[in-house]
Amino acid sequence: xxxxxxxxxxxxxxxxxxxxxxxxxxxxxxxxxxxxxxxxxxxxxxxxxxxxxxxxxxxxxxxxxxxxxxxxxxxxxxxxxxxxxxxxxxxxxxxxxxxxxxxxxxxxxxxxxxxxxxxxxxxxxxxxxxxxxxxxxxxxxxxxxxxxx
Amino acid sequence: xxxxxxxxxxxxxxxxxxxxxxxxxxxxxxxxxxxxxxxxxxxxxxxxxxxxxxxxxxxxxxxxxxxxxxxxxxxxxxxxxxxxxxxxxxxxxxxxxxxxxxxxxxxxxxxxxxxxxxxxx
Numbered sequence: 722x723x724x725x726x727x728x729x730x731x732x733x734x735x736x737x738x739x740x741x742x743x744x745x746x747x748x749x750x751x752x753x754x755x756x757x758x759x760x761x762x763x764x765x766x767x768x769x770x771x772x773x774x775x776x777x778x779x780x781x782x783x784x785x786x787x788x789x790x791x792x793x794x795x796x797x798x799x800x801x802x803x804x805x806x807x808x809x810x811x812x813x814x815x816x817x818x819x820x821x822x823x824x825x826x827x828x829x830x831x832x833x834x835x836x837x838x839x840x841x842x843x844x845x846x847x848x849x850x851x852x853x854x855x856x857x858x859x860x861x862x863x864x865x866x867x868x869x870x
Numbered sequence: 871x872x873x874x875x876x877x878x879x880x881x882x883x884x885x886x887x888x889x890x891x892x893x894x895x896x897x898x899x900x901x902x903x904x905x906x907x908x909x910x911x912x913x914x915x916x917x918x919x920x921x922x923x924x925x926x927x928x929x930x931x932x933x934x935x936x937x938x939x940x941x942x943x944x945x946x947x948x949x950x951x952x953x954x955x956x957x958x959x960x961x962x963x964x965x966x967x968x969x970x971x972x973x974x975x976x977x978x979x980x981x982x983x984x985x986x987x988x989x990x991x
């Protein structure tokens with residue numbers, strides 16, 4: 722924090738940095754939201770694999786969504802196998818256990834990334850708060866000057 | 871004291887804004903390329919972990935088409951090379967834009983400084 726009164730140019734620079742950090746924080750928050758959705762998707766996929774595995778292939782009544790809240794009847798075959806996306810438009814068929822492992826690993830990685838991003842977000846928020854405090858201080862320092870104007 | 875901005879300064883300001891927009895567009899493109907590159911590397915890593923007889927599919931729109939593991943791996947590696955090349959090109963473009971931005975910024979600062987001096991004089 723500065724103890725002296727900043728020049729107009731320095732104050733403008735400070736406000737520009739404030740806006741930049743805030744924009745970075747907003748972008749980061751948006752990315753974090755997307756990662757949280759991916760984590761939930763991994764959890765949902767694992768739950769589905771668990772649920773299907775416990776079902777009897779012959780007796781299980783399954784309905785497949787075709788959009789607009791509509792479904793068609795479908796017979797479940799190979800409920801012990803799953804096709805998991807590997808990224809880059811490539812998917813691989815694997816056993817239910819391997820799919821669970823793959824999805825759980827992915828979830829762990831995403832949780833770690835989310836943790837790192839949260840740390841960065843807190844750092845940015847700290848910088849924004851520090852600038853806001855400095856700006857408030859500068860306003861107070863300027864007020865006596867303005868009283869003479 | 872006149873508040874009108876000189877035409878030359880206006881022109882430099884417009885150029886600066888244009889360069890800034892170009893820099894932002896480049897940054898977005900680079901982020902997309904980096905993201906694709908990471909995704910390809912991740913997919914290649916996952917492919918390596920799979921058994922040799924694993925069944926691999928390629929996403930074609932909403933469909934999954936069964937494919938040959940080797941050819942998919944080759945395709946991914948080629949895609950990776952293309953993306954790496956694209957990333958390098960974007961880096962070079964970014965560097966050029968950064969230099970141009972600095973140059974324009976300095977020109978603008980000296981133009982504003984010069985205008986200020988002449989006003990004082």
